[in-house]
Amino acid sequence: SLKPSKVTKSQLVPCTICAIPVPHAMRYKQLACTCSECKKVAPYTTCPWLGKVLICQVARIAAVSEADKHITVATASRKMKLTEPQKEFAREMAKHGMKPAHVRNAMRSKFRLDDDDLPTLRQVQNFVNHFSKSKLGANDRCIEINTEIRSMAYCGTEADAQSFSFAWEEDADGHPLMGNGSDDRPFLVGLTTKRLLRRMDRDPSTFVFHMDATFKLNQVGYPVFVCGISDKTRSFHLVAIFVTSQRQVSEYEAALAALRRVYTRVTSKQLALKYVMGDADDAQYNGFQSVFAMDCNLTYMMCFYHVMAKVIERTRGLQASQAAVVTRDIYDLHFSRSDEAYEDRKEDILSNWGVCDELLEFSAYFKKQWLVGKFRLWQCYQSPSGHATTNNPVEQFNRLLKRDYTQRRQLKMGMLIKQLAACCTDQSMSTRPFQLVTEASSTLNNRVKEFRRQGLLTEFNPRRGTLEYLLHDAQPNIAHIRSEGVQRVYVPSRNRTQEVIAISAGMGVQYARMERQGQPPTGWEVDVRCGVCPCNYFFKFGSCIHLSFALQVRNVIDSDGNARLVYRGVNKRKRGQDSVMRGALVGRPPNNGHALDIQ
Ligand SMILES: [Zn+2]
Ligand SMILES: [Zn+2]
Ligand SMILES: [Zn+2]
Numbered sequence: 209s210l211k212p213s214k215v216t217k218s219q220l221v222p223c224t225i226c227a228i229p230v231p232h233a234m235r236y237k238q239l240a241c242t243c244s245e246c247k248k249v250a251p252y253t254t255c256p257w258l259g260k261v262l263i264c265q266v267a268r269i270a271a272v273s274e275a276d277k278h279i280t281v282a283t284a285s286r287k288m289k290l291t292e293p294q295k296e297f298a299r300e301m302a303k304h305g306m307k308p309a310h311v312r313n314a315m316r317s318k319f320r321l322d323d324d325d326l327p328t329l330r331q332v333q334n335f336v337n338h339f340s341k342s343k344l345g346a347n348d349r350c351i352e353i354n355t356e357i358r359s360m361a362y363c364g365t366e367a368d369a370q371s372f373s374f375a376w377e378e379d380a381d382g383h384p385l386m387g388n389g390s391d392d393r394p395f396l397v398g399l400t401t402k403r404l405l406r407r408m409d410r411d412p413s414t415f416v417f418h419m420d421a422t423f424k425l426n427q428v429g430y431p432v433f434v435c436g437i438s439d440k441t442r443s444f445h446l447v448a449i450f451v452t453s454q455r456q457v458s459e460y461e462a463a464l465a466a467l468r469r470v471y472t473r474v475t476s477k478q479l480a481l482k483y484v485m486g487d488a489d490d491a492q493y494n495g496f497q498s499v500f501a502m503d504c505n506l507t508y509m510m511c512f513y514h515v516m517a518k519v520i521e522r523t524r525g526l527q528a529s530q531a532a533v534v535t536r537d538i539y540d541l542h543f544s545r546s547d548e549a550y551e552d553r554k555e556d557i558l559s560n561w562g563v564c565d566e567l568l569e570f571s572a573y574f575k576k577q578w579l580v581g582k583f584r585l586w587q588c589y590q591s592p593s594g595h596a597t598t599n600n601p602v603e604q605f606n607r608l609l610k611r612d613y614t615q616r617r618q619l620k621m622g623m624l625i626k627q628l629a630a631c632c633t634d635q636s637m638s639t640r641p642f643q644l645v646t647e648a649s650s651t652l653n654n655r656v657k658e659f660r661r662q663g664l665l666t667e668f669n670p671r672r673g674t675l676e677y678l679l680h681d682a683q684p685n686i687a688h689i690r691s692e693g694v695q696r697v698y699v700p701s702r703n704r705t706q707e708v709i710a711i712s713a714g715m716g717v718q719y720a721r722m723e724r725q726g727q728p729p730t731g732w733e734v735d736v737r738c739g740v741c742p743c744n745y746f747f748k749f750g751s752c753i754h755l756s757f758a759l760q761v762r763n764v765i766d767s768d769g770n771a772r773l774v775y776r777g778v779n780k781r782k783r784g785q786d787s788v789m790r791g792a793l794v795g796r797p798p799n800n801g802h803a804l805d806i807q
C-alpha cells in the first residue's frame with residue numbers, strides 16, 4: 209500500500225519485465241509523493257520519495273519499485289464514513305431536492321460537527337448522488353422510466369387529486385407506451401389528475417385553452433407542454449402536463465388526442481374547445497386543427513405578446529418616429545371592437561403605410577404574417593372581454609414550475625416525471641375559484657388609489673340649471689368619469705431580459721393610451737349599475753380605472769375593491785335640496801311615529 213502520490217512522468221518504452229519474446233512496449237510511470245503528513249512535517253521541502261511503475265502493454269503485468277524514504281511513515285487518517293443517522297438525514301434532504309453541498313452544510317448544524325468530523329463534500333456527493341440515482345429516479349434509463357410511468361397509468365380508480373399518466377400509444381392493457389425519443393420512436397407522456405381534467409367540463413366559451421412549450425427542465429433536452437385554461441380574470445388553471453421528445457405535428461396530435469381520450473374516460477363527455485391561444489407555430493396550429501376542427505368551432509388566437517415581439521424586432525431598422533406610428537396603429541387594430549371596424553381600420557392603416565417608402569417592406573411582412581393566414585386572430589374582439597389575449601397566464605405558470613418544482617435545474621427524466629406528477633396533485637388541491645365574471649385586479653385598484661391621490665380622476669358634474677344637468681340627473685346610474693395624465697399601466701414582464709421588459713413597457717404605454725382614447729370632454733359615461741365603461745381598456749380587460757373609481761365614488765366598493773353594504777341612510781349632502789323627495793325613501797317613513805306615540 210503506497211502513500212498518496214501523483215504521476216510525474218508517463219511514457220512508452222521497450223518492455224523488460226515479461227517473458228514474451230516478441231519486442232513490444234510497456235508503460236513507464238514515475239510517481240512523486242503528495243502525502244499530507246510528509247508535507248506537515250517538512251512544509252518547505254519536497255519529499256525525496258520516488259515511485260516507479262512499469263506496466264507491460266501485452267501481458268498486463270505491473271512492477272512497482274520505490275527509491276528513497278518518505279520524510280515520515282505516518283499516513284493521514286482516513287475520513288470517517290457517514291454514520292447511519294447522517295445517512296438517514298442525507299436521504300431525507302435528497303428527497304426534498306437538496307444539493308449535496310446544502311446537505312453537507314445542513315449536517316454541520318444538525319449534528320453540531322466541526323470541520324474534522326464533517327464528512328467531505330466528495331463523500332456526501334457520492335452518497336446523495338447514488339441514493340437519488342437508485343431510489344429517486346434521477347436517471348435517464350428507459351426501462352426504469354417506463355416502469356415508473358406504467359405504474360402510474362390511468363386505471364379509473366384513482367382519487368380525485370391523485371396524479372396519473374396517459375399517452376396516445378397504448379398496449380393491450382391500456383398502459384401507456386413510450387419510445388426512446390429517437391426520430392422513429394418519439395417519447396410522449398402526459399400527466400394529470402381527475403380534478404384537473406374536470407376543470408374543462410364547462411361551457412367552452414367561458415375559457416381560453418392555452419398550450420405552451422417550456423424548455424430546460426431536463427437533461428435530455430425534451431420540451432414540456434403545459435396545457436391549461438384561463439378564466440375571465442386571466443388567471444391560469446392547470447389541466448395537464450406533457451413531456452415529449454419532439455415538437456412536430458405528430459407529437460401535438462398525439463398529445464391532444466390523448467388528452468381528449470382521457471378526458472372522455474374521466475368525464476364520459478366529449479372535450480369541446482372554442483378559444484385556443486397559441487404561438488406562431490405551424491406544428492401546433494395543425495395539431496389543433498386535426499384533433500379538434502372536426503367537431504369544435506375552434507378559434508385559434510395568436511398570443512399578442514408574440515405579435516408585438518416580432519413587430520419590435522422588424523421595426524428596429526426604422527426611424528423611431530415611424531416605429532412609434534406603426535406600433536400605435538397595430539395597437540389600434542388590436543383594440544378594434546368588431547370585424548367591420550377592424551376591416552375599415554386595416555384598410556386605412558395599410559394605405560397610410562403604403563404612402564411611405566421605408567414602410568413598404570415592413571408592410572408586406574406584416575400583411576403576410578399577421579393579417580392573413582393562420583395567425584391573423586390577435587384582436588380583442590375575438591374572445592369575450594376579460595379573457596386573455598396573450599399566453600402570459602401559462603408563461604407565469606411555467607415560471608412557478610421552474611421555481612418550485614425543478615428549482616431552475618435540469619433534472620434527470622425519472623426525477624422530472626415525479627416532480628411534474630407532484631405538481632399536478634398540488635394544483636388539484638388549489639382552491640382558487642374559476643372566475644366567470646371579470647374583477648378589478650389589485651394592481652388596478654392600486655392605480656386608482658394613485659390616480660385619486662394625484663387628482664387625475666374626476667367625476668364630471670354639470671352646473672345646476674343647465675340642460676346637461678337635467679339630462680345628467682335623469683340617469684342616476686350613469687357617472688361621468690374623466691381621467692387625466694398618461695402614466696403607464698404596469699404590465700408584468702415574463703422575464704428579466706431587456707427585450708421582454710421593452711415589450712411590457714411598450715404595452716403599458718399603449719394600454720394607458722387606450723384608457724383615454726376617444727374620451728368625451730364630459731368624461732366616460734360609466735354605467736354603475738351594470739358595471740360597464742365605454743373605454744377601450746374596459747373592452748379588453750372587462751375592468752378599468754373609470755369603473756372602479758365610479759363605484760368608489762358611489763360607495764359601492766371601497767378603495768381595495770371590496771363590495772360595501774348599500775347605504776340606506778339620509779344623504780346629508782343633498783338633504784337640504786330635496787329632502788321631501790329623497791328623505792321619503794330612506795329611514796323611518798315620516799308618517800310613522802315612534803312606538804310610544806301609538807300607545
Ligand atoms: Zn511485456
Ligand atoms: Zn512522502
Ligand atoms: Zn409563448
Ligand SMILES: [Zn+2]
Pocket residue numbers: 723732741742743744745746752753754755
Ligand atoms: Zn373605462
